[in-house]
Amino acid sequence: VRAAATVEPRKRPEYVPNRIDDPNYVRIFDTTLRDGEQSPGATLTSKEKLEIAKKLSQLGVDIIEAGFPIASPDDFEAVRSIAMEVGNAVHDDGYVPVICGLSRTRPQDLDRAWDAVRHAKLPRVHTFIATSEIHMKYKLHMTPEQVVDNAVTAVKHLRSLGCTDIEFSPEDAGRSDPVFLYEILAEVIKAGATTLNIPDTTGWTLPHEFQGLIAKIKANTPGAENVIISTHCQNDLGLSTANSLAGAMGGARQIECTINGIGERAGNASLEEVVMAIALRGKEQLGGLYTGVRPVHIATASKMVSDYSGMIVQPHKAIVGANAFAHESGIHQDGMLKNRDTYEIMSPETIGLARADEAGIVLGKHSGRNALDTRLKQLGFDLPKEQLNEVFKRFKNLADHKKNVTDDDVLALVTDEVHQP
Ligand code: KIV
Numbered sequence: 001v002r003a004a005a006t007v008e009p010r011k012r013p014e015y016v017p018n019r020i021d022d023p024n025y026v027r028i029f030d031t032t033l034r035d036g037e038q039s040p041g042a043t044l045t046s047k048e049k050l051e052i053a054k055k056l057s058q059l060g061v062d063i064i065e066a067g068f069p070i071a072s073p074d075d076f077e078a079v080r081s082i083a084m085e086v087g088n089a090v091h092d093d094g095y096v097p098v099i100c101g102l103s104r105t106r107p108q109d110l111d112r113a114w115d116a117v118r119h120a121k122l123p124r125v126h127t128f129i130a131t132s133e134i135h136m137k138y139k140l141h142m143t144p145e146q147v148v149d150n151a152v153t154a155v156k157h158l159r160s161l162g163c164t165d166i167e168f169s170p171e172d173a174g175r176s177d178p179v180f181l182y183e184i185l186a187e188v189i190k191a192g193a194t195t196l197n198i199p200d201t202t203g204w205t206l207p208h209e210f211q212g213l214i215a216k217i218k219a220n221t222p223g224a225e226n227v228i229i230s231t232h233c234q235n236d237l238g239l240s241t242a243n244s245l246a247g248a249m250g251g252a253r254q255i256e257c258t259i260n261g262i263g264e265r266a267g268n269a270s271l272e273e274v275v276m277a278i279a280l281r282g283k284e285q286l287g288g289l290y291t292g293v294r295p296v297h298i299a300t301a302s303k304m305v306s307d308y309s310g311m312i313v314q315p316h317k318a319i320v321g322a323n324a325f326a327h328e329s330g331i332h333q334d335g336m337l338k339n340r341d342t343y344e345i346m347s348p349e350t351i352g353l354a355r356a357d358e359a360g361i362v363l364g365k366h367s368g369r370n371a372l373d374t375r376l377k378q379l380g381f382d383l384p385k386e387q388l389n390e391v392f393k394r395f396k397n398l399a400d401h402k403k404n405v406t407d408d409d410v411l412a413l414v415t416d417e418v419h420q421p
Contacts, residue, residue: 002239007263008063008185009060009180009292009293009294010290010292011054011093012025012060012062012095012292013097014135015062015122017124017164017165017166017194017195017228017230018122018194018195018226018227018228019366020228023253023328023330024078024187024255024287024288024289024290025276025290025291025292025336026248026251026252026254026255026289026290026291026295026298027063027228027253027254027255027291027292028060028061028062028063028254028255028257028271028274028275028291028292029061029062029063029065029100029173029228029254029255029257030059030061030063030064030065030254030256030257030258030259030271030297030340031057031065031232031256031257031258031263031268032052032065032083032239032258032259032262032271032305033052033053033064033065033066033067034065034067034068034077034102034233034393035065035256035263035264035268036258036259036260036262036263036268036309037049037309038232038263038264039263039267039309039311040262040309041310041415042262042309042310042311044078044237044308044309045074045080046074046075046077048139048308049066049067049082049111049376050078050082050085050086050302051304051308051413052238052259052304052305052308053066053082053085053086053116054086054089055085055297055300055301056083056086056097056259056287056301057089057091057097058294058297058301059293059294059297059298059301060095060294061097061292061293062097062098062254062272062292062294062407063097063098063099063100063124063254063307064082064086064097064098064099064100065100065101065102065126065256066078066079066082066083066100066116066117067079067082067101067102067173067319068099068101068102068103068113069101069102069103069109069113069115069116070103070104070108070112071118074180074290076112076115076116078408079099079113079116079117080115080116080117080119081174081181082099082120082125082333083099083116083118083119083120084120086117086370086391087099087117087119087120087121087122087123088119088120088121089251089296090121092207094120094217094224095292096245097122097370098120098122098123098124099117099120099122099123099124100117100123100124100167101113101114101117101124101125101126101130101152101235102126102127102248103114103125103126103127103128103149104127104128104129105127105151105153105154106128106191109127109257110118110125110127110158110161113126113127114158114161114162114163117187118162118163122165123163123165124165124166124195124396125158125162125165125166125167126167126168126169126197127151127155127162127164127166127167127169128155128168128169128170128171128197128199129150129151129154129170129171129178130171130172130236131144131170131171131172131173131176131177131181132171132172132175132177132356133175133176134172134175135171135172135256136229137174138417140418141242143343146214146349148187151170151184151187151188151191151246152187152188152191153166154168154189155188155191155193156191156193158192158379159191159192159358164192164194165194165195165196165246166192166193166194167194167195167196167197167230168188168193168196168197169196169197169198169199169203169232170184170185170198170199171199171241172199172201172202173198173199173200173201173211173213174198174199174200174202174203174204174210175201175202175204175207175214176203177266178213178217178220180344181198181217181221182216182220182221182222185217185221185340186222186223186224188224189221189222189223189224189227189383190223194227194228195229195230195254195335196217196221196224196227196228196229196230197228197230197231197234197254198213198217198229198230198231198232198242198247198252198300199233199234200232200233200234200255201232201234201367202234202236202361203233203234203236203237203239203240203243203265204236204237204244205233205239205243205301206237206239207239207243207245207246208245208246208412210231210233210246210247210250210318211246211249211250212245212250212276213250214229214231214246214250214251214252215250215251217229218251224335228253228254228418229251229252229253229254229255230252230254230255231243231247231248231254231269231396232256232268232269233256233268233269234264234265234266234267234268235261235263235265235266235267235269236265236266238266240261240269241261241266241270241273241274241277242258242270244274245274245277245286247276247373248286249360250285250288250360255269255274256268256269257269257270257271257274257303258270258271259271259272259301259302260305260311260313260317261273261317262273262305262309262311262318270303270317270318271293271301272298272319272320272351273297273318273319273359274293275291275293275295275298276295276298276319276346276351277291278291279291279293279295280345280346284300289359293351295351295352296349296350296351296352296376297352298320298351298352299348299353300352302319302320304413305345310332310346315365317372319351320351322338323345325347325348325353325360326360326361326362327343327360327361327362328362328363328366328367329366329367329368330365330366330367330368330369330370331368332373333361333367333368333371334368334370334371335369336360336361337361337370337371337374343396344360348360352373361374361375361397361416362404363375363395363404363405363406363409363410364402364403364404365394365399365400366404367397367399369388369392372375372388372391372392372395372410373388375407375410376380376388376410376414378419379407379410379411383414389411394413394416395410395413
């Protein structure tokens with residue numbers, strides 16, 4: 001049985017800001033429209049953001065971080081229109097995404113963020129302040145006590161506005177003193193925060209380290225049992241997906257990620273990687289974890305984000321790269337033609353991709369006779385063995401000089417052979 005054949009959306013638990021009734025459910029917090037848009041050169045118009053938000057809702061993400069409302073009047077408008085439209089479009093099964101806006105701890109930022117998201121059925125404000133020594137000293141010029149005070153005041157301010165779904169992030173948590181994290185997190189819980197997001201802002205931690213950090217925060221922060229712990233992993237060492245999964249193993253039940261992994265510098269944890277890893281291996285290897293995302297919309301979401309943001313997806317990108325379901329070497333092609341499970345752990349159809357070719361065969365210099373014969377038959381040529389051998393020889397010569405041998409090339413080769421005097 002192909003592992004991917006078992007991917008079926010499961011019913012998600014009812015949304016309560018600080019609680020998930022099913023301990024195995026992992027919330028997917030998509031930040032394509034906020035952290036993703038912070039990729040250099042990836043600016044999106046408010047119309048594009050609205051369309052992407054609709055796609056994210058179709059995909060079934062639990063939370064859409066729609067932007068940073070204080071950043072610009074256009075971003076405010078984008079977040080507001082997403083809150084009004086997408087944040088009120090309830091699906092048949094009762095699901096509607098939470099619409100979130102990011103804010104620093106300043107009162108005017110918080111007011112602006114709340115003003116943008118409050119129109120949604122499920123509004124959330126995400127506020128943050130840095131907690132690592134290097135950030136507090138050089139960026140904020142604040143003492144740890146002042147940072148705690150700022151964070152607590154911000155959360156209380158949001159409560160006073162009527163916001164009851166409040167996320168707090170100690171920025172650069174991956175390089176912060178864990179003991180200081182326990183202290184500030186305990187204080188913001190007391191003030192009314194419902195989700196504690198733990199950002200590995202600089203992508204510094206290793207998976208076992210990040211898992212340990214989440215587990216320690218859960219164990220040592222008074223009140224942590226009454227809130228959701230979340231991960232936000234940047235990809236500077238290429239570990240963002242691994243760290244996010246490790247965080248979930250440590251007890252996090254919200255993962256922040258972006259479509260195609262776009263984001264600041266080397267990007268953020270990629271939604272499609274996190275979701276498919278949980279969908280395919282969650283039961284066996286991750287203690288039964290699952291998400292509410294519908295993988296069948298991944299391919300169209302990836303294409304939309306790439307088209308609108310101009311951030312091209314690398315061909316070998318996991319899950320959504322152009323080569324993710326393509327097979328070039330003869331040994332692989334032979335295996336694929338016999339049984340697709342030999343070299344694929346999921347089918348392209350699982351993520352909503354219609355495969356142009358039955359077995360994802362790409363003809364090139366590593367391809368074998370079986371693959372060429374299959375393609376010839378698809379093109380209507382069932383050649384006797386000798387002729388096939390001749391065409392195969394010419395094909396190999398051509399493929400030595402051409403990266404991809406197209407159907408037109410194959411037709412030219414076979415026409416030459418068949419019409420030889
Ligand atoms: O990378 C980061 O620390 C962030 C926070 C605002 C969550 O984006």
